[in-house]
Amino acid sequence: MNSLAKKYPEETARILAQYPADQKRAAIMPLLHLVQRDAGFISLAAMNDVAGLAEVSVTDVASIVGYYTLFHDHPEGKIRLQVCTDVACMLRGASDYLKAISESLGIQPGETTPDGLVTLEEVKCLAACDRAPMFQSQIGAEIEYHENQTAEKTLDWLQAMKASVKGGE
Amino acid sequence: MDKLVTLTIDGRSVQVPSGTLVVDAAKMAGITIPVFCYHPKLEPVGMCRLCMVDIGRPAVDRATGQPALNEDGTPKISFGPKLETACTTPVSEGMVVWGATEKVMAEHKDMLEFLLTSHPLDCPVCDKGGECPLQDQTLKFGPGVSRYIYDEKHHGRKNLPLGDLIVLDRERCIQCARCIRFQDQIVDDPVIGFFQRGRSLEIISYSDPGFDSVFSGNTTDICPVGALTTSDFRFGARPWEMKQKASICTQCPVGCNLVYEVRREAKSGGKFVIKRVLPRQNEAVNELWLCDKGRFAYHFTESSERLTTPLVRRNGELTPASWDEALQAAADKIRTAGENLVALAGGRLLNEDMYAIKALSQAQKAKAYLYSRMGGGNWVTRAGMTPGSNLASLGKGSAILVFASDLHQEAPIWWLRVKQVAERGAKLIVASARKTRLEKFASHKIRYAYGEEESVLRSLLEGESEAAKAFVSSENSIFFLGSDGLGAAQTAAAAELAAEWLVRSDHFGKPNNGLIPVWQTANEQGAWEMGLETPSSFEQTLSDAMGLYIAGADPASEDPALSDAVQRAGFVIVQDLFLTETAKLADVVFPVQTVMERDGSLVTGERRVQRLYPAVPALEGTKPDFMITAEIAVKLGAMFELPSPEKAFAALAEDVPQFKGLDYARLAEADVQWPPTGGKDMYFGGTANKNTQGVGVTLERKTEDTPETTAVAFPALSKPVEGEWLAVPVTSLYNAGLLMKASDLLKNRTPRGVFMMNPEDAARLNLTAGGLLTLQQGNFHGSGTVDVKNDVPQGVLLVRREMNIPLEHPSAVRLAVTEHESNLDR
Amino acid sequence: MSELFLLRHREIPGLNQLKTYTANGGFETWMQTVKAGKPADVVQVVKDSGLRGRGGAGFPTGVKWSFLPNNIWPHYVVANADESEPGTFKDREILELNPFQFLEGLMLASFAVQANDSYIYFRGEFSEIFRKVEDRVRELEEKGFLGDNLFGTGYSLHLHPVLGAGAYICGEETALLESIEGRLGQPRLRPPFPAVVGLFGKPTVINNVETLTNLPLIIGKGAAYFRSQGTDKSPGTKIFCLSGRVKKPGNYELPLGTTFRELIYTHGEGILNDAKIKVIMPAGASSFLIDATEAALDTPMDYESVPALGAQLGSASVIVLDETVNVSDLVNSTVHFFKHESCGKCTPCREGTYWMAHLTDRITSGKAGREDIDLLKTVALQMQNKCFCALGEFSISAVLSGIDKFRADFEARVEK
Numbered sequence A: 001m002n003s004l005a006k007k008y009p010e011e012t013a014r015i016l017a018q019y020p021a022d023q024k025r026a027a028i029m030p031l032l033h034l035v036q037r038d039a040g041f042i043s044l045a046a047m048n049d050v051a052g053l054a055e056v057s058v059t060d061v062a063s064i065v066g067y068y069t070l071f072h073d074h075p076e077g078k079i080r081l082q083v084c085t086d087v088a089c090m091l092r093g094a095s096d097y098l099k100a101i102s103e104s105l106g107i108q109p110g111e112t113t114p115d116g117l118v119t120l121e122e123v124k125c126l127a128a129c130d131r132a133p134m135f136q137s138q139i140g141a142e143i144e145y146h147e148n149q150t151a152e153k154t155l156d157w158l159q160a161m162k163a164s165v166k167g168g169e
Numbered sequence B: 001m002d003k004l005v006t007l008t009i010d011g012r013s014v015q016v017p018s019g020t021l022v023v024d025a026a027k028m029a030g031i032t033i034p035v036f037c038y039h040p041k042l043e044p045v046g047m048c049r050l051c052m053v054d055i056g057r058p059a060v061d062r063a064t065g066q067p068a069l070n071e072d073g074t075p076k077i078s079f080g081p082k083l084e085t086a087c088t089t090p091v092s093e094g095m096v097v098w099g100a101t102e103k104v105m106a107e108h109k110d111m112l113e114f115l116l117t118s119h120p121l122d123c124p125v126c127d128k129g130g131e132c133p134l135q136d137q138t139l140k141f142g143p144g145v146s147r148y149i150y151d152e153k154h155h156g157r158k159n160l161p162l163g164d165l166i167v168l169d170r171e172r173c174i175q176c177a178r179c180i181r182f183q184d185q186i187v188d189d190p191v192i193g194f195f196q197r198g199r200s201l202e203i204i205s206y207s208d209p210g211f212d213s214v215f216s217g218n219t220t221d222i223c224p225v226g227a228l229t230t231s232d233f234r235f236g237a238r239p240w241e242m243k244q245k246a247s248i249c250t251q252c253p254v255g256c257n258l259v260y261e262v263r264r265e266a267k268s269g270g271k272f273v274i275k276r277v278l279p280r281q282n283e284a285v286n287e288l289w290l291c292d293k294g295r296f297a298y299h300f301t302e303s304s305e306r307l308t309t310p311l312v313r314r315n316g317e318l319t320p321a322s323w324d325e326a327l328q329a330a331a332d333k334i335r336t337a338g339e340n341l342v343a344l345a346g347g348r349l350l351n352e353d354m355y356a357i358k359a360l361s362q363a364q365k366a367k368a369y370l371y372s373r374m375g376g377g378n379w380v381t382r383a384g385m386t387p388g389s390n391l392a393s394l395g396k397g398s399a400i401l402v403f404a405s406d407l408h409q410e411a412p413i414w415w416l417r418v419k420q421v422a423e424r425g426a427k428l429i430v431a432s433a434r435k436t437r438l439e440k441f442a443s444h445k446i447r448y449a450y451g452e453e454e455s456v457l458r459s460l461l462e463g464e465s466e467a468a469k470a471f472v473s474s475e476n477s478i479f480f481l482g483s484d485g486l487g488a489a490q491t492a493a494a495a496e497l498a499a500e501w502l503v504r505s506d507h508f509g510k511p512n513n514g515l516i517p518v519w520q521t522a523n524e525q526g527a528w529e530m531g532l533e534t535p536s537s538f539e540q541t542l543s544d545a546m547g548l549y550i551a552g553a554d555p556a557s558e559d560p561a562l563s564d565a566v567q568r569a570g571f572v573i574v575q576d577l578f579l580t581e582t583a584k585l586a587d588v589v590f591p592v593q594t595v596m597e598r599d600g601s602l603v604t605g606e607r608r609v610q611r612l613y614p615a616v617p618a619l620e621g622t623k624p625d626f627m628i629t630a631e632i633a634v635k636l637g638a639m640f641e642l643p644s645p646e647k648a649f650a651a652l653a654e655d656v657p658q659f660k661g662l663d664y665a666r667l668a669e670a671d672v673q674w675p676p677t678g679g680k681d682m683y684f685g686g687t688a689n690k691n692t693q694g695v696g697v698t699l700e701r702k703t704e705d706t707p708e709t710t711a712v713a714f715p716a717l718s719k720p721v722e723g724e725w726l727a728v729p730v731t732s733l734y735n736a737g738l739l740m741k742a743s744d745l746l747k748n749r750t751p752r753g754v755f756m757m758n759p760e761d762a763a764r765l766n767l768t769a770g771g772l773l774t775l776q777q778g779n780f781h782g783s784g785t786v787d788v789k790n791d792v793p794q795g796v797l798l799v800r801r802e803m804n805i806p807l808e809h810p811s812a813v814r815l816a817v818t819e820h821e822s823n824l825d826r
Numbered sequence C: 001m002s003e004l005f006l007l008r009h010r011e012i013p014g015l016n017q018l019k020t021y022t023a024n025g026g027f028e029t030w031m032q033t034v035k036a037g038k039p040a041d042v043v044q045v046v047k048d049s050g051l052r053g054r055g056g057a058g059f060p061t062g063v064k065w066s067f068l069p070n071n072i073w074p075h076y077v078v079a080n081a082d083e084s085e086p087g088t089f090k091d092r093e094i095l096e097l098n099p100f101q102f103l104e105g106l107m108l109a110s111f112a113v114q115a116n117d118s119y120i121y122f123r124g125e126f127s128e129i130f131r132k133v134e135d136r137v138r139e140l141e142e143k144g145f146l147g148d149n150l151f152g153t154g155y156s157l158h159l160h161p162v163l164g165a166g167a168y169i170c171g172e173e174t175a176l177l178e179s180i181e182g183r184l185g186q187p188r189l190r191p192p193f194p195a196v197v198g199l200f201g202k203p204t205v206i207n208n209v210e211t212l213t214n215l216p217l218i219i220g221k222g223a224a225y226f227r228s229q230g231t232d233k234s235p236g237t238k239i240f241c242l243s244g245r246v247k248k249p250g251n252y253e254l255p256l257g258t259t260f261r262e263l264i265y266t267h268g269e270g271i272l273n274d275a276k277i278k279v280i281m282p283a284g285a286s287s288f289l290i291d292a293t294e295a296a297l298d299t300p301m302d303y304e305s306v307p308a309l310g311a312q313l314g315s316a317s318v319i320v321l322d323e324t325v326n327v328s329d330l331v332n333s334t335v336h337f338f339k340h341e342s343c344g345k346c347t348p349c350r351e352g353t354y355w356m357a358h359l360t361d362r363i364t365s366g367k368a369g370r371e372d373i374d375l376l377k378t379v380a381l382q383m384q385n386k387c388f389c390a391l392g393e394f395s396i397s398a399v400l401s402g403i404d405k406f407r408a409d410f411e412a413r414v415e416k
């Protein structure tokens, strides 16, 4: 039995209802978002569930997971701290801002803190160019913008957040 | 016929059907436009950008709407600012294409330089070296030097197995997606795909087992680089070392054309050995494809278990004997048995062998039969395919009915061809007792319970149902008859009903109409054509015999009752490759040769006679079946002579009307086929071989004594009583049969279970997948593991053929869940 | 200062609440239009208005609609809310603060082409906005503005918000369709065009969020009213996303044809630390670089004038650079963006962006020689006009114009 459909009967049904009956494949991405909200990442088992519901091969699902940067096929830090260093932000000090954070966390972009809580990432333009520097936090599938940042501001927020995700366990 | 369009390519005027792509039009005119992602059998995608050419179209005068003209009155041609991809652009009237200008050549060079920036420099150890489109086109169109810094090359995983059969080298991949598109579009097995994007794009397979497709080998033929290789051939040889030997696949009745590529090797004493198998183009049979069984199962010819000397039974023991001794012994026995001799010819014998057996028993006034678990071929000779038939020509307006067959497992290439006919708009009716891969493409599905076959057929004959109407009313209609859950007697009856229907609805005796039997072995149709038929009951026939002469058949291993009958026979002569169960019971055993060692011919289920040629020297001490028979005949006082396969075939053609006028020369004729492939066209169609050794000839219909349908007796199945189960024999592509035993490659693809059962049933016996089950039928006990599958109908036990549990026809059996380890399984 | 229309929410607080929106005339145009039941008239008004696509291509919207064949059904409308062009952040403001006007626009477009199901494709990073819009769509269904047999006319409309997952290329309309269909977001071969073979193989209109947000005005107050602003060929107002080295970055809704100078110096209040302006990128990372001369600054921002400067208006994402910036750093940044976003389908973009990124890395880190500047240029030229879609072509704009116009910046980095 499909454990995703079992766990989220309404959501899965609602998602499938969005598309023509012969286009179940279109449900892959919404279903993957559902999985990631639930687990923080997308396991092979989950890919199989999605494949079953969308009536495609698990390879087709894996392919989608691999193509889109917001899908993750393995767990990383509970908090993904994604700093935009694209043109407009670069022009407003994003590089120094990222450097400061990376130093105080003691990890390079792309790495995760030893406690497994925070993963620091460099990302492309997030359509917040007028409020640089900025970062986006991804916790599970919950994505939030944090604009007009300074390293201090960000690190304070991180402290508070760490406490709450720890508490959330 | 589409209307023709005239265009100019490199100054040459070309006429092609409208809708033709520029790249194909050029090819037809003998002009090469380099391609990577384009393949004539796949939907164009225009990804690799290698094929860009300069395309101009007649300009139109805005004001008048008339074609604009130059001063000299010639039409003005306007070229766009950009080059266009020849592989995605259809021709149009008056189009002007330049495929070799400086601008175009520069484009080819630029794309090749791009591709090479992230391609490794391991050509010297790459299997594709020597037949590599990237290599060849770089030499022809590419830059001499790269301006790219080698250390900055993108690196990827090398030697990554995608399952047991195919190995991937991600550094060599050029992202043309030919393999992915083949698996998706052509064989509907999307088990490989792209992962990530941009320069990080890489091939993955998440199926279990990896690259789970019975057609996977074909991707290595169309891959334009060394990214996909078979684990069978990897590092095996260089292309230029090998000779191509034309042959025919004998794994199923489709008769795919192929080549065995051979080279001499020290480790086999300087003898030629087979290094790999490649498809040989035959657009009327297998196009450019092979299934993995045909590609990888050839290893039995190298098996160390083959017989290499005649054996004669001396005081109870089978002991080696000289040919002369053995032939004499056989002849003496046959003489004494006289007309009470019964000869059995197996369905994998060649025409020449069968004919020799027929001749010998005729001379003896004895009976000769085809040994098969499927009957009805006599109807096929009259209502089967006729000259001019080709599944590739069917589409809208045609109908195909597939009855009691899981084509995907029983004859994969027919599955593929039928799927394509359906995709071209034909009506596809799938009638079966369980879900099969073909249903997805069916316009009409008929699902019945095992045992209801007769009533389903009769209701089709009555013609009330939509399905029946679709079949009858179509211009061309073909009936595929399989043996899923049917034994010899039932299939014989089914074939008769099918033939009756085809005759009534006038779907016989003309091209692309009639009955196609999904035989369990390669050449059963050949036997039927020359009058070797199956008896109403093998058990009876064998029991009545005073002596048995059995070639290429193993009844003892397939039915306990037959095993008893063989033992009761006065004497038994066997011709085989291996010491089979039947051979073990024999008085005289002759060692024979494999098709790879032979010259001869076969008849496919589509009634196409095809010729095969020797690929490797015969194993020391063996002889071809027909020759053994002929030599026995000589000992019996030279009733006839068959000095060579060619003469044997000539004699057959003399004797059997459908073969009139055929000879080896005729069978060796080949014509030009589209798309071009192999040789200098490898970059286009892949490494499949051009067919220069014969595409075969479809037999004329057997006309005398046209179908006289009798009141068909459809033998009822033994109804299971309380505590019994209905056990039903089904065919799976991979099995534990003789011809597969020797292929280590395919071992892991052989089904886990001998039995297949529905989850509910399994639960009731509290069995889980992989559990052991013992089947009891009369005095026979056999156990094996169980596959639990939703597609299995409730209440029946499916028994896979050639998995060591004998079950000739559906029977009521008793079952016991066993603890002890099975020795029969796998 | 012209009257705000797309950014009305700046004058009417709480406009992203349905009651506030309706209290200010929201959905009246919708009701009247549906009740009037004349889709062809709607298409005509939009044609007359001369509205041009705000997503980048600037294609006349009404004309695009009229390409849909009337013998193939169903028709679909897809709103492009993928907003991913670096320097672009206008659709986001609309979706957050003036969402109902956008939705009404999308609904009007759907009615115009008689679509019964329309999709909104959000970039994955907009998941918060996406969820809010989902709620608002439900709200509209409850209030009877959406659903079956609307206002008893027999016309039905359902909106389906869809969330992407991080891929710039999905802003390209055919890649977007692939993505909705559950495939890799890679562009499709054209022809056939989406207007004929689009979403799920059916005729489809794809419009940008801002484009659609214009419709309530155009259909409500008429083409002439809309044309009263902007230029003849580029009528109406446009949101200009101002970012980079300016004092007051942000979105500014101004008539098309406003000069760069007015945007940057009047609205943007000039350059940070009053430094000297050096470069203007009018269309985000995809721009050809404009040398910010006095003449350039006085150029009106519309679909005709900007090309005269060797660039294009695109989505009007105006990124400003001052003299403190070395252009090679900028080019390095844009090249890395496109390398990251290349879908990998076609050779020149997949390999070319990868190659260029290695070159700009070496150049900006002083590990390159002068010849690498020329190599970079030839690699870019080698890609030009050969890519499968525009992304690959965009990726070389800054490279080519950067080297041509600001070669000194590159040389400063290589000569040691």
Ligand SMILES: Cc1cc2nc3c(=O)[nH]c(=O)nc-3n(C[C@H](O)[C@H](O)[C@H](O)COP(=O)(O)O)c2cc1C
Binding pocket: C052, C053, C054, C055, C056, C057, C058, C059, C061, C080, C081, C082, C083, C084, C085, C168, C169, C170, C171, C172, C173, C174, C206, C207, C208, C209, C211, C212, C389, C390, C391
């Ligand atoms: C690489 C690429 C990225 C694009 N990104 C966007 C985008 O983020 N948003 C958008 O509305 N249009 C984008 N477009 C333009 C769309 O393809 C399409 O032209 C537009 O959405 C049509 O809507 P319009 O006519 O209202 O402008 C992009 C085009 C390309 C080639």
Ligand code: SF4
Binding pocket: C169, C186, C187, C341, C342, C343, C344, C345, C346, C347, C349, C350, C387, C388, C389, C390, C391, C392, C393
């Ligand atoms: S240019 Fe080619 S690789 Fe780049 S995004 Fe377009 S199709 Fe993909």
Ligand code: FES
Binding pocket: B034, B035, B036, B037, B038, B045, B046, B047, B048, B049, B050, B051, B052, B085, B086, B087, B088
């Ligand atoms: S683009 Fe034409 S062959 Fe690849």
